[in-house]
Amino acid sequence: MSGFEVRRHDNGDVSILHLKGFLDAHTAPQFEHALQELVSENRVKIVVSMSDLDYISSAGLGVFMGFIEEIREKDGDIKLSSMSEKVFKVFDLLGFPSLYEIFDDESAALAKFNETN
Amino acid sequence: MKTNPIPEKIALFFVILLGLLTFAFDILQFSSSLDFSQWEYLNEGINFVILISYYYYIRHKKFVNQSDIQLNLKNFIKLLALLYIWTLGWKQILSPSFVTTDFPKAPDTIGTVVYSNLITFAAIVLVVPMLLIIKNLIFYKQKNRTRIYLTLALGATLLGMLTTVVFRQPLDLSSDREYIYQSLVLGASIIFYLILATHNSWITYLSRKMKYSYFLISIGLVWVIALMFDVIFKETVAAHSLVVAAFTNLSWYFLFFYTLFGSLTFLFHLPTARVFDRKMKEVQSLHHLGRVIAAEFDLNKLVKIITEMTKDVIESKYTWIEVYDDQTGHLSVAATINIDKRELKSMDNHALHEIGVRVIESKKRFSINSIAKSGAYADIRAWKKDIACIAAAPLLGANDQVLGILYATKSVEFGFDPDDLNMLEAYANQAAIALENVKLIKNSLVQERLERELQIARDVQMRLLPQKVPDVPLKLETLTITAYEVGGDYYDFYQNHPHHLGIVIGDVSGKGTSAAFYMAETKGVIQSLTREQRNPVEILEATNLILRDSLERKSFITLLVADIDYKKRVLSFARAGHCPVAHYSRRRDEVAFLQPGGIAVGLDKGPIFSKMLELKKISFEKDDVLAFFTDGLSEAMDARGEEFGEERLGEIIRESAQEDVEVIKDNVINAILGFLQGQNLHDDLTLIIVKCT
Structure with missing residues (x-):
């Protein structure tokens, strides 16, 4: 299976995580680790950018589920951006759009965070 | 050696007989001046025979054949x-x-x-x-x-x-x-x-x-x-x-x-x-250590043996080994000789710590042949007076990773010669091999346990699925292919109301035993709900309410509950984040993918789930085909990462809709196998095909 990579980029009090490659049961722990790190630093305004994400499995989706409650309790949020059509279909099928805000690009997601500040 | 007792006895007999003969003749010759011509030569000949006979007699005796x-x-x-x-x-x-x-x-x-x-x-x-x-x-x-x-x-x-x-x-x-x-x-x-x-x-x-x-x-x-x-x-x-x-x-x-x-x-x-002597001892002890390492997988025993051998060969006073703890990631004392483990553990010695850091960073052995009472490393002398020199060698594992440190001290200055240091290093290397061996064994045991667990999960999963298709005036075919690791597909049929067939299909996120447990739980919940209820929306809402608290935060279940009224030819279903239903209409000769709104079970505590969930109701005609499936089918992936997709499924159903339901199923299987071209499925795949009569 192809590899997976998470890159973090801090922008003010918002952190952006760029996902790349295949997010499945094998690579989900990497993503989990990245989110855990942000939460432990109390950086709870998170944009997950998926422009380079090729595939996401249910285990990958589960990672969002594992953190969202805690993050929202801390007045933060996970906003999703820049999904390919294929990845969006997966999110859509499961009904994520009704639970998460999804944006076409990072700047829109960032703007949304800054707007509420 | 083969011995032949009879000729040997004869040889001994000859020795005695001839010996007595020559003796008798000597006496006779001395006392009577008897001169027997050529006696000298005969006497020599006889003595030679005695010598050879005796050699023959004694050569195989144990006494002269010791190694x-x-x-x-x-x-x-x-x-x-x-x-x-x-x-x-x-x-x-x-x-x-x-x-x-x-x-x-x-x-x-x-x-x-x-x-x-x-x-x-x-x-x-x-x-x-x-x-x-x-x-x-x-x-x-x-x-x-x-x-x-x-x-x-x-x-x-x-x-x-x-x-x-x-x-x-x-x-x-x-x-x-x-x-x-x-x-x-x-x-x-x-x-x-x-x-x-x-x-x-x-x-x-x-x-x-x-x-x-x-x-x-x-x-x-x-x-x-x-x-x-x-x-x-x-x-x-x-x-x-x-x-x-x-x-x-x-x-x-x-x-x-x-x-x-x-x-x-x-x-x-x-x-x-x-x-x-020392070299012999070294060779012997390394040889012995090699054997011990191959046979002993108890880490505590191994480090003890290694420190003991180190002490024996390099004759050190205090010897101890520190190993990285898997859980804490810190070095901790694993075995000691002549010194209390707790004393070493509780001690906070700056100089000793410095030596450790030096060894870890350089990945090379380090030694001080004379620790002065003042100056650098004086800390060590202050702690133990009888440490006059100290040596430490890293336990280097694969990729030059430091797994621990082997320490030795002596009470005389300049106590470590180059041989000692080489041996210390040799023991450290052996210890590293031993540690890696133990880890490998441990990992393979864990692996084995996981595999057994997966096998149990697969067995449970297969037993939870219906063993036969229900007896209804519809043509039904099911297909389940389980992937090696990821599992969680589930389907079931219910016949609790006249002229109605209930179908549930779902996919539990996660894998192995936890997925199998959730699946069993889901089956139980839905089984009891369908007894009273027929409305898919109500069944799903109740399921979400019951399961949301028992599900792990990371887990969710996609479910699709359908109710087919085969008398009125009406399909009503609701979808909780599950794949759509494919409907082939004979009259229009096309496949529609019906995807009413709905989010997966476990994603939301209730209000949003209910808000999003839609009931879809369609009527069908004779020879229409309905297909229920899981994402293992639509997301089956070929070597290039392309997905099988719903379009391909729709096309195959449309092309073979006139055939029997078994043929439709076979065509789908063949199409998937052809598409995968030897690639493994990375998720379970489930397909239910219903042909209306």
């Missing part, structure tokens, strides 16, 4: 002592005297005749085994030419015996022309004896202690053997038999050279004995 060095040396000394005791004893009793003629000297008294016979007898009986014992020592480390030299030496000895009889001259080195042959033969013999005398490599392998004690013994031995000829054989044996006299004479040369060279070799080995 143990110590035993051989002991036996040799015993034989030598016996020879002296025998000789000196009889000398006291018989006080022999000889007529001083040229050669051989004739006995003066009857007692002397008896004496010479007794000594000759002893010479044969005791010297032959002595030579055999030396032969064992020579062959301790046989070289290519050892056997040749031995044969040559034996040949020269036999020749010497022959010439002595023929020329009736003693074997002496002399420039006198008269004695030229004897001198040549003796010279040749001595050369071969000298060559053989250098074959004493058995000395090399003795321990230091033995080398010292044997050296002292050998000095005495050389002296005793040097005297042996004069004291024992000289004129005595020659008076009875020249053959035996020549034999004892030459044997004496040989024994003297061998013991002399042996003694010198001991002397030369003394300075290196300690080093050699």
